[in-house]
Amino acid sequence: MDHLGIHHFAVLGHSRGGRVAAEMACRRPDRVTHLLLADPGLGSVLPEDSMPALPYRDLALAAYEHGDTDTALEIFIDGVSGAGTWKRMVSWFKAMTREQAATLPLIIREPLYELNPSRINEYGIPVTLMGGSNSPAPFPAILDALQQHFSHVTRHTLTPASHGLNLALPHAFNQIILEELIPETPAR
Structure with a gap:
């Protein structure tokens, strides 16, 4: 600025x-x-x-660390937005999210x-x-x-x-x- x-x-x-x-x-x-x-x-x-338990975070992180990026993103997006959200997302949103997937561990581990x-x-x-x-x-x-x-x-x-x-x-x-x-x- x-x-x-x-x-x-x-x-x-x-x-x-x-x-x-x-x-x-x-x-x-x-x-x-x-x-x-x-x-x-x-x-x-x-x-x-x-603060509620947010088990989807650990599940998403585990999937990401095992190399299954799409599963990790689906678990995370559905966790913050509701079940089935990832499947309903348009292709450009999924592409954008995949491009930013490397930030997922940082977000999950951030204090x-x-x-x-x-x-x-x-x-x-x-x-x-x-x-x-x-x-x-x-x-x-x-x-x-x-x-x-x-x-x-x-x-x-x-x-x-x-x-x-x-x-x-x-x-x-x-x-x-x-x-x-x-x-x-x-x-x-």
């Missing part, structure tokens, strides 16, 4: 990207004007005893990010939370916890959608972003 000469900006993150967006807002709250989080991977906001919402609250950064009506655990609980952590927060649920809410309902997803960033944007 420095290189582009952009000093203030909104940040949007989906899934693991929510972790990146939240960290950016915490590190540079003086520059972030709005934080938008869509089913963010911020499990650290949950009490330790409430939880410890979010400190006080920096975001201190600067009064508006936070928009979005989730899918059918998103599996732990995403709804993460959104519930985040809603309690932030001072200036709005929340939206896209129906019917799962963790891939931006792909399931792109028009509705984009409309929420426009309405949050430009409040006078008329609903369509």
Whole structure:
């Protein structure tokens, strides 16, 4: 952003990207004007005893380490978005996911990010939370916890959608972003 000469900006993150967006807002709250989080991977906001077991992660990692990339991706995608999601995915999404398959072990082994919402609250950064009506655990609980952590927060649920809410309902997803960033944007 420095290189582009952009000093203030909104940040949007989906899934693991929510972790990146939240960290950016915490590190540079003086520059972030709005934080938008869509089913963010911020499990650290949950009490330790409430984080559900996610066995699909170990199964996906084992399949990947045995060289069965497609099985690993199917297990992982179905785990975060619901059974049968991988089979329903369009070819370009599968190709994109295969190209990024080498990141799977890194994502699975990555420690939880410890979010400190006080920096975001201190600067009064508006936070928009979005989730899918059918998103599996732990995403709804993460959104519930985040809603309690932030001072200036709005929340939206896209129906019917799962963790891939931006792909399931792109028009509705984009409309929420426009309405949050430009409040006078008329609903369509």
